[in-house]
Every structure is written in C-alpha cells, then in structure tokens.
Amino acid sequence: MSKPKSAYSQPTKFGKEDHHIIVVWVDNEAGVLARVIGLFSGRGYNIESLAVAEIDKIKHLSRITIVTKGTPEVIQQIKLQLGKLIPVHKVADFSRNDPKILFKELALLKVVGATKKLDKAKKLCKKHDGLILDKTKKSFVIQVTALRREIDKLVTILKPLGLISVSRTGAVAMTKGDEVFTQ
Amino acid sequence: MPKLLSGAEIVFKSLEDQKVEYIFGYPGGAVLPIYDELKNHKTIKHILARHEQGAGHAAEGYARSSGKPGVLLVTSGPGATNAVTALTDAYMDSIPIVCISGQVPTHLIGTDAFQECDTTGITRPCTKHNWLVKDVNDLADIMNQAFRIATTGRPGPVLVDIPKDIQFNKGVYKVSKNKLEKKLNGALTHKINLKEVDKFIEMIKKSSKPIFYSGGGVINSGPKASELLRELVSLTGFPITSTLQGLGAYPGDDPQFLGMLGMHGTYEANNAMHDCDLMINVGARFDDRITGKIDEFSPKSKKIHIDIDPSSIGKNVKVDLAITSDVTELLQAVIKRFKEKNKNFIESNKQKTAKWWTRINEWREKKSLNFINSKETIKPQHAVQRLYELTKNQDTFITTEVGQHQMWAAQHYKFNKPNRWMTSGGLGTMGYGLPAAIGVQIAHPKKLVVDIAGEASILMNIQEMSTAIQYRLPVKIFILNNEYMGMVRQWQELLHDKNYSESYTEALPDFVKLAEAYGAVGIRAKNPDELDEKIKEMIKIDKPVIFDCVVDKVENCYPMIPSGKPHNQMLLGPEDEKEEVSDEGKTLV
Numbered sequence: 001m002s003k004p005k006s007a008y009s010q011p012t013k014f015g016k017e018d019h020h021i022i023v024v025w026v027d028n029e030a031g032v033l034a035r036v037i038g039l040f041s042g043r044g045y046n047i048e049s050l051a052v053a054e055i056d057k058i059k060h061l062s063r064i065t066i067v068t069k070g071t072p073e074v075i076q077q078i079k080l081q082l083g084k085l086i087p088v089h090k091v092a093d094f095s096r097n098d099p100k101i102l103f104k105e106l107a108l109l110k111v112v113g114a115t116k117k118l119d120k121a122k123k124l125c126k127k128h129d130g131l132i133l134d135k136t137k138k139s140f141v142i143q144v145t146a147l148r149r150e151i152d153k154l155v156t157i158l159k160p161l162g163l164i165s166v167s168r169t170g171a172v173a174m175t176k177g178d179e180v181f182t183q
Numbered sequence: 184m185p186k187l188l189s190g191a192e193i194v195f196k197s198l199e200d201q202k203v204e205y206i207f208g209y210p211g212g213a214v215l216p217i218y219d220e221l222k223n224h225k226t227i228k229h230i231l232a233r234h235e236q237g238a239g240h241a242a243e244g245y246a247r248s249s250g251k252p253g254v255l256l257v258t259s260g261p262g263a264t265n266a267v268t269a270l271t272d273a274y275m276d277s278i279p280i281v282c283i284s285g286q287v288p289t290h291l292i293g294t295d296a297f298q299e300c301d302t303t304g305i306t307r308p309c310t311k312h313n314w315l316v317k318d319v320n321d322l323a324d325i326m327n328q329a330f331r332i333a334t335t336g337r338p339g340p341v342l343v344d345i346p347k348d349i350q351f352n353k354g355v356y357k358v359s360k361n362k363l364e365k366k367l368n369g370a371l372t373h374k375i376n377l378k379e380v381d382k383f384i385e386m387i388k389k390s391s392k393p394i395f396y397s398g399g400g401v402i403n404s405g406p407k408a409s410e411l412l413r414e415l416v417s418l419t420g421f422p423i424t425s426t427l428q429g430l431g432a433y434p435g436d437d438p439q440f441l442g443m444l445g446m447h448g449t450y451e452a453n454n455a456m457h458d459c460d461l462m463i464n465v466g467a468r469f470d471d472r473i474t475g476k477i478d479e480f481s482p483k484s485k486k487i488h489i490d491i492d493p494s495s496i497g498k499n500v501k502v503d504l505a506i507t508s509d510v511t512e513l514l515q516a517v518i519k520r521f522k523e524k525n526k527n528f529i530e531s532n533k534q535k536t537a538k539w540w541t542r543i544n545e546w547r548e549k550k551s552l553n554f555i556n557s558k559e560t561i562k563p564q565h566a567v568q569r570l571y572e573l574t575k576n577q578d579t580f581i582t583t584e585v586g587q588h589q590m591w592a593a594q595h596y597k598f599n600k601p602n603r604w605m606t607s608g609g610l611g612t613m614g615y616g617l618p619a620a621i622g623v624q625i626a627h628p629k630k631l632v633v634d635i636a637g638e639a640s641i642l643m644n645i646q647e648m649s650t651a652i653q654y655r656l657p658v659k660i661f662i663l664n665n666e667y668m669g670m671v672r673q674w675q676e677l678l679h680d681k682n683y684s685e686s687y688t689e690a691l692p693d694f695v696k697l698a699e700a701y702g703a704v705g706i707r708a709k710n711p712d713e714l715d716e717k718i719k720e721m722i723k724i725d726k727p728v729i730f731d732c733v734v735d736k737v738e739n740c741y742p743m744i745p746s747g748k749p750h751n752q753m754l755l756g757p758e759d760e761k762e763e764v765s766d767e768g769k770t771l772v
C-alpha cells in the first residue's frame with residue numbers, strides 16, 4: 001500500500017466479525033424503534049433481522065431482538081451506544097454459538113401445486129414441527145419455528161416443490177434454565 | 184383542584200424553576216403563544232438573534248463560558264432546520280443546550296402543513312434525546328427531564344417540540360419524581376472504586392516516561408476539575424498536553440505544559456505522546472485529529488482513560504485501565520489516596536523521569552511553533568501573539584471560527600483558566616465564532632470577548648453583528664484576513680497539486696465599511712508597525728469592533744501531521760513539504 005497523504009488514516013488491522021444477538025428492553029413510546037434503528041444505520045452497524053413487540057402492557061415495556069454482525073469492538077460499541085439511549089432499560093448480548101441461549105425464528109410458508117408435490121413438501125416440513133394453518137386441494141400454508149439457517153435450508157428445498165410465498169419474523173432469544181438476564 | 188396553566192405558561196414556569204436567565208431565539212407562527220407569554224416573566228430575558236443558527240451558537244457560547252445550559256427557542260419548519268447545525272455542533276462538543284421548537288398544531292401533523300417538518304425525526308441523531316409533546320399535562324415533566332438530560336453525564340443538546348395547540352391548552356404543572364435517576368445518559372452513576380484508584384497510582388509509580396493528556400471533559404466537569412488536574416500534575420511532576428477543547432484546564436504558560444497535541448499540535452507534545460510508556464487520558468476521546476494513524480498511535484504505552492461516557496472508552500483506542508467517572512470525582516479520590524501514601528513523590532521520582540524530561544526538552548528545542556516573521560506583511564501567527572500579549576493582563580474570552588486562524592489561535596494564545604476558550608472542534612463549524620462571542624458576552628458583560636476569525640468564516644453568520652449592536656455587546660471580531668479559505672488552500676497546496684479550486688474569495692466586503700453599516704466600529708491594520716497601536720485602540724472601544732487584520736495570504740499552518748501519519752512524523756515547515764502525494768492519499772481527505 002502506498003503512503004496515504006491525508007488527514008484521515010486508513011485502517012490496516014481488521015478484527016474477526018461474528019454474529020451476535022442483541023436484546024434491548026425499551027419503553028414502548030413513540031419513536032423508540034426509530035432511535036434504535038437510527039443508531040444502527042447512523043453508525044454503520046449491521047442489522048440482519050429484527051423482532052419487536054410489547055412484552056409488558058402495564059409498564060409499557062418492549063423487547064427488541066436484533067441479529068447483527070461485527071468485530072468484538074463494534075459489538076461492544078453497539079451495546080454501549082444503545083445503553084445511552086434514554087428509553088433503553090437494559091441491553092443483553094449473546095453470541096450465536098452460546099449453548100445457554102435459545103434462538104427461534106418463525107416462518108409462514110405457502111406452497112401451491114399438485115397433490116404429489118404438496119405431500120412431499122409437507123413431509124419436509126415435519127422435521128421442524130410444521131403446523132398446517134390452512135389447506136386447500138391446491139395449496140397449504142404452514143408455520144415453522146426453527147433456527148434461521150434451518151429455515152433458509154427449508155426455503156431452498158421447498159422452492160422446486162411450489163413454494164410461492166415466504167413470511168419470516170426476526171429471531172427471538174431467551175436464556176435457558178431458571179436465570180433471567182439482569183444488568 | 185390544582186391551578187391550570189397554558190402550555191406556554193408551563194414552559195416559562197419550568198424555565199423559572201431552572202433559573203434560566205436568558206433565552207436565545209427567533210419568533211415565528213408556531214411559537215407565538217410562547218412569545219406572548221414572555222412579557223409576564225421579567226427574570227427571563229430573550230436575546231433576538233438574526234438567524235436560528237446564530238441563536239444556537241450564542242446559546243453554546245453562553246453555556247461554555249458560564250457552565251449553565253443554553254436555552255434556544257425557535258419556530259417550526261425553517262426555524263427548526265436552521266437550528267440543526269448548532270445542535271449538531273453542541274452534540275459533537277458536548278455542550279448542554281435545551282432547544283424548544285414550535286410545531287404545527289397536533290391535528291395538522293403529517294399533512295405537510297405550512298412550515299411543518301419532522302423536527303424530532305431530523306434532530307434525533309444530533310440530540311441526546313428529544314420529545315414531541317402530545318399532551319400538555321406531560322409538558323412540565325418533559326421540560327424537567329430535558330434540563331436534566333442536557334446537563335448530566337456527558338452534556339449535550341436536547342429538543343422539545345411543542346405543537347401550537349399544546350401551547351394554548353391548559354394543564355397542570357406537575358413534575359413527577361425522576362425516573363432516570365439510576366441511569367442518566369447510560370452512565371451508571373459511578374461509585375469510585377478504590378481498586379481502580381490504587382491501580383491508577385501504581386501505574387503512575389511504575390512509569391518512567393509518563394504524560395497527561397487532558398480534554399474537554401475536564402472543562403465540562405467544572406472549574407474544580409481544572410484545579411484538581413493542576414494539583415495532580417504538580418504532585419507527580421509529569422508533563423501534560425491538551426486537546427483543542429481542553430485548553431485552559433491547565434495553564435498554557437506553565438513549564439510542565441507541552442502545548443496542544445494533534446494534527447497541528449507541538450512537536451514535543453506529539454512526540455511525547457508517541458514515545459511515552461504511560462498515557463493518562465483525562466476527559467478526552469482519542470479523536471482522529473489527535474491520534475493520527477490509529478494503528479501506530481503511541482505503540483509502547485500503557486493507557487489510562489477517564490471518561491464519563493462509557494461508550495467513549497475503548498471506541499478508538501484500547502486502554503489498560505478504563506474508569507467511567509466524572510473527572511472531578513475521580514481526581515479527588517486519586518489525589519487523596521496519592522497524598523496518603525506518597526509524600527514527596529516528586530523528589531523521589533525525579534531521577535526516574537529525568538531522562539524523559541531531557542528528551543522532551545530536546546524536542547522543545549525544535550521550537551515547532553516558530554515562524555519566519557516579516558517587517559512588510561503581518562504574519563497571522565504574529566498577529567495572534569500580539570493580541571495575546573496585549574490582552575493577557577485582563578480576563579479575556581476567546582472564540583474562533585474554523586480554519587487556519589483557529590489553529591493559530593490555539594497555538595499562540597495561552598489560556599490560563601477554563602471556560603475562556605470557545606471553538607467548534609468536533610463539527611468544525613465556520614460561522615460559530617461571532618454568535619458564540621455574543622453568548623459569551625451576555626454571560627460576562629464586563630469582560631473582553633474576542634472572536635479570532637477568518638474572512639470567509641465570518642461571512643457565514645455576519646448578520647449577528649446586528650444582534651451585538653441591539654444588545655450593546657462590545658464583542659471584538661479580529662479577522663485574520665488572507666482573502667483565502669486558508670485551510671482549504673493549504674490542503675490544496677500540500678495534497679492536491681496546488682490546484683486552488685474555489686478557495687480564493689474574489690469579492691470580499693470592505694470590512695471597515697461593513698462594521699460602520701451595522702453601527703459598529705471598523706479598524707484596519709495593514710502592516711506590522713501599526714498592529715499594536717490598533718489592537719490597543721480596539722480594546723479600548725466599548726462597542727462591537729470589526730478588526731480587519733490584513734495578513735500574509737499564503738502562510739501555512741505548521742506543525743502538521745499529514746497523511747494519516749503517526750505522531751512522530753510531523754511536517755515542521757515549508758522545508759518538509761517535498762514528499763510526493765499519492766493518489767490514494769488524496770481520496771482519504
């Protein structure tokens with residue numbers, strides 16, 4: 001690399017990126033999601049998936065689960081920057097490979113085709129406790145809860161069997177055992 | 184039944200509760216109910232700026248020089264968007280500002296109504312927090328929180344957007360107990376941990392090549408922090424350098440002070456940062472203007488970092504001891520502990536740091552701030568030095584615009600007290616200095632306030648001259664007039680093959696006549712012989728003055744760390760400029 005002649009330096013060391021699941025407990029007030037998402041886009045952090053809903057109707061608390069990718073330094077910054085937002089109560093960070101954490105994603109899949117193909121498709125979904133929500137002679141809608149990569153795989157193999165519509169949530173996470181995350 | 188107040192009355196009641204004395208603002212349709220209410224509150228004075236950006240920087244200047252939050256009042260739409268630069272500036276430099284903006288009535292929000300804009304959306308990334316008030320009964324609480332958030336933890340701007348109907352509606356003034364107590368700004372209220380303090384002292388004792396590196400956090404922590412910093416530096420006998428924003432926390436003329444560090448910092452400060460074995464960062468943030476090439480930044484040192492904002496620690500540079508704390512609190516603890524155990528440290532440790540000081544003195548010998556003076560033309564550095572010599576005997580407040588003049592001011596004006604130096608560092612906002620000076624003069628009516636300016640920058644908020652005249656604020660605008668956007672010209676000379684694209688201002692106003700047009704006094708100095716006399720004349724005038732100091736047009740600002748280089752590879756002067764510029768380098772600017 002030639003010597004740069006600039007006031008800004010070029011990075012020469014890059015850390016290894018890893019997938020993390022960031023869970024954020026926030027006051028469910030106007031604009032709170034925009035604050036969280038704006039922080040990610042403004043600082044150039046990744047969002048691979050996102051799941052949000054109110055989890056406490058009385059205290060108006062929402063739980064946001066974000067799957068992101070970054071170097072350890074970036075993940076650390078994400079946590080600290082989120083912690084500074086006023087409506088944020090606590091922030092948890094789980095590595096995707098953490099054995100003490102449960103992850104799930106839900107998908108609705110619609111398959112349209114002849115009976116033979118439909119049967120084959122249903123069989124493939126069985127492995128993931130597929131729950132048929134709607135059925136006609138020519139189609140079915142099935143609900144699958146699994147890991148992201150399992151759903152990815154399922155989608156690929158269902159394509160040739162008539163999969164025409166996919167709707168997926170982002171991942172949600174929870175610790176195993178009797179522990180809850182406190183900060 | 185509690186008494187009902189209108190939203191506008193609630194706004195003023197909370198301003199009174201916060202002991203606000205000045206609001207900087209500009210009226211418009213969506214804030215008229217609040218302006219109506221102004222006449223009923225004699226303890227609060229409104230300063231009418233000539234542009235909302237000017238009002239914002241004035242609020243910043245007021246805040247920085249007084250330690251109190253600045254209050255800004257603007258209308259919806261263009262009023263709010265004009266305030267954005269000032270809010271961003273305050274966000275970058277951690278200045279407490281409470282901005283109140285008018286908004287179209289609630290039922291019109293979202294309809295593209297006249298002068299409607301998504302103010303909370305636009306200002307979300309440039310405020311610590313903001314609110315769109317939807318119920319007048321929430322207003323008192325929100326105002327109260329706004330002040331708390333702006334002034335605690337790492338300070339910064341906040342914005343309260345109030346629709347016009349809410350300003351009219353009646354509600355109760357009720358401030359509920361603060362829910363945020365436990366985690367203001369995400370900085371958990373830090374309890375000083377004795378282990379950390381002991382480790383801090385241990386590292387001090389082990390070091391033979393130490394340096395203190397202090398920043399704006401010391402100023403923000405209050406005047407006590409500067410006193411404590413001075414005490415610790417003198418207890419240890421260690422050298423100290425400062426960031427642009429930290430100037431004044433430690434006396435600029437003290438022998439232990441190595442001058443400012445960073446891109447235009449001194450040779451001794453930057454080399455000491457590079458070669459040290461212990462760096463004690465007190466309230467600074469390892470900004471890229473300071474570190475230069477990050478991978479080669481002070482490679483051999485252990486680093487201590489004290490910062491109130493946990494997200495500042497470890498963001499750019501890994502440190503060995505991280506302490507999330509207010510500077511005052513921590514320094515107090517360290518000094519107390521240090522004194523208990525290390526009587527006479529400075530004497531017993533002299534031997535250990537003697538070699539280090541010898542090295543530092545060799546670097547000092549380079550006299551990196553020197554320049555070749557001239558008998559014919561006024562050198563800009565010389566002008567700042569003369570201004571310093573002729574004003575140092577009074578308590579002077581300096582603001583600046585952005586460019587070479589700003590760096591020359593930082594290099595050659597020596598500050599001995601905190602809160603005397605107001606400059607736009609993080610955002611680098613041209614047009615900051617004049618309105619900031621106005622805010623400073625409001626806070627310190629009897630003091631000398633000088634905006635060290637460039638001729639290009641000053642034109643960005645020149646309309647505020649009119650404000651200075653209206654309120655009889657005798658601010659002095661000291662323009663180092665080189666007819667160039669000098670800093671841009673310098674970069675073009677050094678990095679862009681001397682392609683001086685659009686950095687020369689072909690048509691400039693006659694600044695003396697301009698001053699007169701506003702009702703101020705204009706003075707021009709063209710050669711070194713008349714400089715002192717004219718500066719003295721300026722100081723004596725009890726009115727705003729524009730001083731047109733005609734300086735060398737092509738002087739460059741040195742020393743300089745170019746090209747994403749590390750600290751120990753500085754350009755000291757024209758003779759160092761030989762090296763060729765790579766194309767890659769140019770794209771990085």
Ligand SMILES: Cc1ncc(C[n+]2csc(CCOP(=O)(O)OP(=O)(O)O)c2C)c(N)n1
Pocket residue numbers: 584585586587588589611612613636637638639640641663665667668669670671
């Ligand atoms: C609002 C804004 N626009 C553009 C810039 C980029 N810029 C930095 S310094 C500078 C030139 C300033 O010229 P002048 O005020 O004459 O100061 P000098 O460098 O000549 O002392 C410019 C254009 C900036 N910092 N701020």
Ligand SMILES: [Mg+2]
Pocket residue numbers: 586637638639663664665666667668669
């Ligand atoms: Mg200029």
